[in-house]
Every structure is written in C-alpha cells, then in structure tokens.
Amino acid sequence: MERSGKSKVILVxxxxxxxxxxxxxxxxxxxxxxxxxxxxxxxxxxxxxxxTIQWVVLTDDDPARDSKLAQHIMQFPAEKESILxxxxxxxxxPRLLPDSPYxxxxxxxxxLDSEHPDxxxxxxxxxxxxxxxxYISRALQSCGLGRAAMDTVExxxxxxxxxxxxLALDTQAREQALNxxxxxxxxxxxxxxxxxxxxxxxxxxxxxxxxxxxxxxDPAGKVWHISAVCMKKSVADSIGDSSTA
Numbered sequence: 001m002e003r004s005g006k007s008k009v010i011l012v013x014x015x016x017x018x019x020x021x022x023x024x025x026x027x028x029x030x031x032x033x034x035x036x037x038x039x040x041x042x043x044x045x046x047x048x049x050x051x052t053i054q055w056v057v058l059t060d061d062d063p064a065r066d067s068k069l070a071q072h073i074m075q076f077p078a079e080k081e082s083i084l085x086x087x088x089x090x091x092x093x094p095r096l097l098p099d100s101p102y103x104x105x106x107x108x109x110x111x112l113d114s115e116h117p118d119x120x121x122x123x124x125x126x127x128x129x130x131x132x133x134x135y136i137s138r139a140l141q142s143c144g145l146g147r148a149a150m151d152t153v154e155x156x157x158x159x160x161x162x163x164x165x166x167l168a169l170d171t172q173a174r175e176q177a178l179n180x181x182x183x184x185x186x187x188x189x190x191x192x193x194x195x196x197x198x199x200x201x202x203x204x205x206x207x208x209x210x211x212x213x214x215x216x217x218d219p220a221g222k223v224w225h226i227s228a229v230c231m232k233k234s235v236a237d238s239i240g241d242s243s244t245a
Contacts, residue, residue, distance in 0.1 A: 008062040009148040011054035011156075012104060013095065015087035016043035025053070027078050028109060032135040033186050034216045042133070049092020050115040053133055055106035056149045068140055072107050075139040079105065108136035110149050112157055120168070120208065121230060127165030129157055134169075138188070150202060158235050165236040171195040173209065173227040182226075185218040196229055204231035 015021040022039060029036035045051040058065045073080045082103035089095050111133040116122040122130040131153060136146045157164035176182070177194035196206070212225035 008059045008065075009145055009152065010057050010059055011110070011149070011152055012057050012085050012102075012106070013087035013090040014046060014053040014055060014109065015085075016046040017088075018083070018086050020083045021086070024079065024083055024106065025109065027076070028106070028135055028137075031076060031138060033188060034214070035133070045113075045115070047089065047092075049090075051111050051113050051133070052091050053109055053111040054153075055104070056108035056110060056136060056145060057104045057106055058145075064143075068107070068143060069105055071139045072105070072137045076137065081105075107140055107145065108134075108149065110134045110153055112153050112162075118170070118230070121170060122168065124162075127163060127236070129162060129164045129167055131167055131169040141191075146198075154235060166232055166234055167204075168230065168232045169199065169204065170210070170213075170228050170230045171199060173229050176226055182218075182224050185220065185222060185224070187219065196231070199231050202233070204233045206231050 014025060022043070025039055025042075026036055029039065042051055042053065046053055058068055062068070082105050085098060085102040085104065087095055088097065110131065113122055113130040113132050114124045116130045116132070122128055131150075134146075134149070136149065154167065156162070157167055172195045174194045174196040177191050177197075180190055183190040200206075206229045208230040210228045210230070213228040214226040215223050216226060217223050
C-alpha cells in the first residue's frame with residue numbers, strides 16, 4: 001500500500017483474481033460512464049504487470065473519513081460492503097499480504113501502465129509510463145481526492161524501480177465538458193472543470209489531438225463520439241526530490 005503524506009488517501013492493488021474486486025471495479029466503471037466492458041482484458045494485463053490498477057482508499061486518520069464514506073455510499077449503495085486487500089502479485093511481481101487482513105471501501109481507482117496501444121503513451125525503455133483508468137467517486141469529486149491520488153502515483157513513478165522520466169495520459173478534449181446534451185444522456189452532471197484543464201494545471205501539456213477517439217453508447221443506445229487529447233509531463237527533474245514530495 002502506498003501513502004501520500006499530503007493527501008489522506010492510500011492506494012491498494014486491485015486483485016484481478018478476486019470476484020469481489022472485479023465486481024467493485026465493474027460498478028465503479030459503470031458509475032464512471034465507460035469501459036466497464038474492458039475488465040476482462042484488464043485482468044490479464046494486471047496479472048502480467050502491464051497495468052497496475054490500484055484502489056483509492058481514504059486513510060483512517062482523515063477526520064472527515066466517515067462523512068465522505070457516507071456520501072459515497074449514499075450515492076452508490078451497491079458499494080457499501082468492504083473488500084479485502086488480497087492481491088498476491090503487483091506489477092508482475094509477487095506481493096506479500098498484510099499480516100492482519102485489511103478491509104476497505106474504495107472510493108476510486110487509478111493505474112500506472114507500462115504498455116499502451118499507442119506507443120507514444122508508454123515506453124518503459126525511454127522512462128515513459130501512462131496514467132490510465134482514473135476515477136474518483138462522483139460523490140466526492142470536490143474533496144481533493146483526485147489531486148491526492150495523482151500526487152501519489154506521480155511519486156511512485158519517479159521512484160525505483162520505474163524511475164520514470166515522463167508521464168503521459170489521454171483524456172477528453174476540453175470541449176466535451178461543455179456538451180451538456182451528452183452528459184444528460186448519460187444521466188451525469190457536467191464537470192465544473194474539464195479534464196484537460198485539470199491536467200494542464202498539474203503541468204501536463206497536449207502533444208496530440210484525436211478526433212472522435214472514443215465511441216460510447218449511452219443508456220438509451222445512442223453512440224457518442226468523443227474527441228481526446230494526449231498529454232505529457234516531464235518528471236525527470238523530480239527524481240531524487242521524491243523524498244520531499
């Protein structure tokens with residue numbers, strides 16, 4: 001488990017062999033709005049260490065932990081049950097489980113990947129890794145947990161064994177946040193800040209645009225074509241500074 005000193009979250013590995021972990025990830029992907037059909041593929045990639053999906057979990061010492069969990073469960077009652085930390089491998093390597101069983105209710109998930117269909121997003125030989133599959137509970141998206149999860153993933157990336165030089169990601173293009181009709185079709189509220197703007201504030205810069213990159217069907221069956229941008233951030237200068245992050 002990885003802890004961020006600033007944040008009030010820890011990251012706990014997703015267990016692709018656990019039916020409870022798979023079901024919870026499915027529920028969160030449905031809440032996210034897309035890619036719930038990818039979990040079968042992600043199982044294999046997680047086992048191989050090409051994906052490192054981790055749960056975003058509130059820390060026990062967060063003074064608002066109980067109220068945040070209550071907000072999350074009120075909006076997503078199917079996620080009220082705790083799941084166990086049970087992953088026996090992570091990043092393609094064996095992993096020791098805690099001496100005492102650790103149970104938690106995840107409020108999101110995030111992955112740091114060494115492989116991507118687009119080679120401009122991940123190439124370990126060049127120190128390039130991709131942040132993907134990022135979701136924070138829609139009940140808690142104004143609580144700073146997204147920042148906390150990103151802070152932790154970025155710190156993990158620059159440390160051994162990865163020693164990342166560059167982090168990349170792809171996300172919805174800015175104008176998608178303004179497409180109110182689309183968000184209504186998915187029965188979701190439009191974001192207050194576009195994904196692109198949010199990442200730009202963190203230092204990520206657009207290097208490629210992909211028109212109509214995603215084709216996603218809403219609950220009524222209408223297919224929406226969503227444009228995306230690929231973004232990168234150099235973290236090479238941060239190597240050696242992670243102890244103060």
